[in-house]
Amino acid sequence: MTAVTVVQQPPTSLSERAYHAIQDKLILLEIPPMAPVDEVALVEELGVGRTPVREALKHLAVDRLVVSYPRRGTFATAVDITDLAYITDIRVQLEPLAARRAAEVCESSPVRAEEIAELAEATAALDVPALSREELMRWDMRVHRSMYAATGNPYLSDTATRHHNLATRIFCLFLDRMTDFADHVEEHAGLLRSIAAGDADGAADACRRHVLGFEQAVRAVI
Incomplete structure (x- = not known):
């Protein structure tokens, strides 16, 4: 990797x-x-x-x-698929906010922007079919946690991380039934590029689509 x-x-x-x-x-x-x-x-x-x-x-x-x-x-704790809607309700508010704040930070911080841009290009270069299940999920967590940390807001970061963790458990439960991981990774790369470019509106929109798309992908294989 x-x-x-x-x-x-x-x-x-x-x-x-x-x-x-x-x-x-x-x-x-x-x-x-x-x-x-x-x-x-x-x-x-x-x-x-x-x-x-x-x-x-x-x-x-x-x-x-x-x-x-x-x-x-x-x-x-049990992984209850009925919790997915509740978790998404929160994530669809928190994650776009985190993406927006991270983009605003990158706009004024060349160092942070370079870090996020580096992660974006590394994400885009992944050989998705060659990744194990654990490598794929760890990379997913790396992308989201890096975005949260880039906001500079520890309260937002902690809360977003907690709910992403719960969503990831559901993701792992149905991972073997899911396909189109290349699209999932491509979404990450695009999101990170918007953040690195300081495009707050674009990052927020991309993140909202990503969260909603995740729920749809899970429900499609239940």
Whole structure:
């Protein structure tokens, strides 16, 4: 896969590192929906103590990715297709706003614009058929998280990321039934180019179409 700068801050603590690692496992369904979360195994795999893992799980519960039950333990939440409409209702408002703000930042920041333009060209150059399912989803997350981070608004970024994560779990659930990934990647490239060019209106419109198109693509294979 092509290497590219990602506009994202690295974790600053053990609990944050554990949070991001476990989050990705849940989003990509490495921990399947409704499966128990094995704290001991995560401690060993991540090389952190039990406290950071438990702190991470508390955060992930707020994100609706895990749920804890007294005397039973912590489980990955179910992936319910009926939630797609609710998630889209929020994303169709947040994502175009994030794209608009990111474009406005790029208009006044040549450095940020160059970073986003670099990601756009790397995205356009992807050999989509050669990508594994995990590589495809990680690239999708990279594009969206870089856009959110480029807004410079941590509250917008956090909220948009949380809902994109929930949408990505649904995407992963039906990924094997879906086609036209080249079009999906092409949309990402076009969106990023609009942001890098400082085209706020164009970026917002492209992002809105992308979010609505995602919901339509999922519903087409249910």
